[in-house]
Amino acid sequence: MATGCRRTVGPDPTVKFVQGLPPNIETLRTFLTPEPRMFYTYGDTIYGPERPPPDVVEHEKIHMAQQERLLRLIRAEGEAWKARHPEVAYAPYLRDNMGADLWWDKYHNPDFRLQQEVEAYRVQVRWIWARVSKDSRRGVTIVLAAALRNPSYGFKITEARAMRLLA
Numbered sequence: 001m002a003t004g005c006r007r008t009v010g011p012d013p014t015v016k017f018v019q020g021l022p023p024n025i026e027t028l029r030t031f032l033t034p035e036p037r038m039f040y041t042y043g044d045t046i047y048g049p050e051r052p053p054p055d056v057v058e059h060e061k062i063h064m065a066q067q068e069r070l071l072r073l074i075r076a077e078g079e080a081w082k083a084r085h086p087e088v089a090y091a092p093y094l095r096d097n098m099g100a101d102l103w104w105d106k107y108h109n110p111d112f113r114l115q116q117e118v119e120a121y122r123v124q125v126r127w128i129w130a131r132v133s134k135d136s137r138r139g140v141t142i143v144l145a146a147a148l149r150n151p152s153y154g155f156k157i158t159e160a161r162a163m164r165l166l167a
Helices: 054-077 079-084 098-107 110-129 134-148 159-166
Strands: 016-019 040-042 045-048
Touching: 040 054, 040 098, 045 054, 054 079, 054 098, 054 110, 098 110, 110 134, 110 159, 134 159
Parallel strands: 016 045
Antiparallel strands: 040 045
């Protein structure tokens, strides 16, 4: 999930985009406060109000990778993973998009959510930094630290901590 700097360059042809809400939006509303301008990744598709700017695409591609990584982990560990995560109903994940479903099920946990968003926002920050002057980098970090602190995520973090997490 991301908000971002509204830079406009060509869309990434490797990423699918659907204008609208993700298929699991009702579940998300049970623990998030979605905003109209937010983007969501479900599997290999980004959902949102409009085609996302390139920095947000980079952010959301991290969530795609996180979902795939989680899927590979549970497939590799099988019953051992299931035993360590009794809170997760395992059966629904034995099908397509199970990485996305499992990831979103875990995303309701604020600690997991923060870890996942920090990883994605760090990539987003670095992507923008590579395209702006050194003088602009602090401002970019401030903007994205504010996005990380957005009440929709439900994090209780200070501006200083958000800045440190993204540095």
